[in-house]
Amino acid sequence: MRRGRNVPLVGAIGILILALMVGAGLSAGRIHGLFGQREIVVELAHAAGLKPGDPVRMSGVKVGTVKELELTDSVVAVTLEVDDSVQLGSETRASLKVETLLGTEYIALTSEGAGALDDGRVPVERTEVPFDLQAVLGGLTERLEDIDTDGLATSFRAITEVLDGASPQAREALDGVASLSRVVSQRDQELQNLVRKSASITGILADRSQTISALVRDAGAFLAVLEQRRLVIERLLDAAQRLARELVATVSSTRDDLGPALRELQTTVTTLRRNKGDLEESVRLYAPLLRYYTTVLGNGRWFDAALFGLTPQVFPDAPTQDGDGQ
Secondary structure, eight states: OOOOHHHHHHOOOOHHHHHHHHHHHTHHHHHHHHHEEEEEEEEOOOOOTTTTOOOEEEEEEEEEEEEEEETTEEEEEEEEEEEEOOOOOTTEEEEEEOOOTTOOOOEEEEOOOSSOOOGGGEGGGGGEEEEOOOHHHHHHHHHHHHHOOOHHEEEEEEHHHHTTTTHHHHHHHHHHHHHHHHHHHHHHHHHHHHHHHHHHHHHHHHHHHHHHHHHHHHHHHHHHHHHHHHHHHHHHHHHHHHHHHHHHHHHHHHHHHHHHHHHHHHHHOOOOOHTTTHHHHHHHHHHHHHHHHHHHSTTTBBOOOOOSSSSOOOOOOOOOTTOOOO
């Protein structure tokens, strides 16, 4: 027979294993911190809104988180948990920077120097914050102390008296400025549209900058060629002007002779037009004469001619054969 199991012992062991598993799950972050991360302390002049859980970055890569903040003496000691794989030199620097527009901040580490970071601590001398509140307030106090309050009050009183006794023109000018301000505020949407369209035009001009540059270069080349041809164009214009003067002088000097010549030319044209038929007939009859003349004189130094009927007929005509006369 099988021996009976010790049920209470098995239950206790099961409960213990389950508790260990739950504890390991809840402490996974701490276990990872013990074996995969280490702590360093960064001294800041002020926290400026930094809080636990904010990231720690190195060259833009997250390498840890802010664990806790503690005020010590005149500085804020910020404990950071960073990965063990991060190498930090002996002159490591830290900066408090703004990560988003909503004000989320982070610590930026910059590794410098040889060796390892001494005591895992970055002193306040090697840290930076967005602004030094104490320096700002101190500078403001010094500037306020330098202001001549009595002189400032006198100036305000003088301005008040001038405005009280201002002329109607000055009051109208102020009213005009106020009216202009109201119009601008009422036309806010139109002004925004105008600005957007101006931005689009600027974008188009930027996209077409290469074309515009090429156009300007071509225009420059054209102007350069035109400048080179300027002397030639001036000479051409001078020659044309001299030619015009010569023509005017010629017409002026021959005006008395041109009148009779033109009248005689008109008479000649009228005569030719009246004898147009005879001229055409002469040309028609001249063509056969020229052909015969060419035939006679076409053999060089000799010319051919035939004369008929100058001698009596000695030999009878050749007899005609049968059928020839038919």
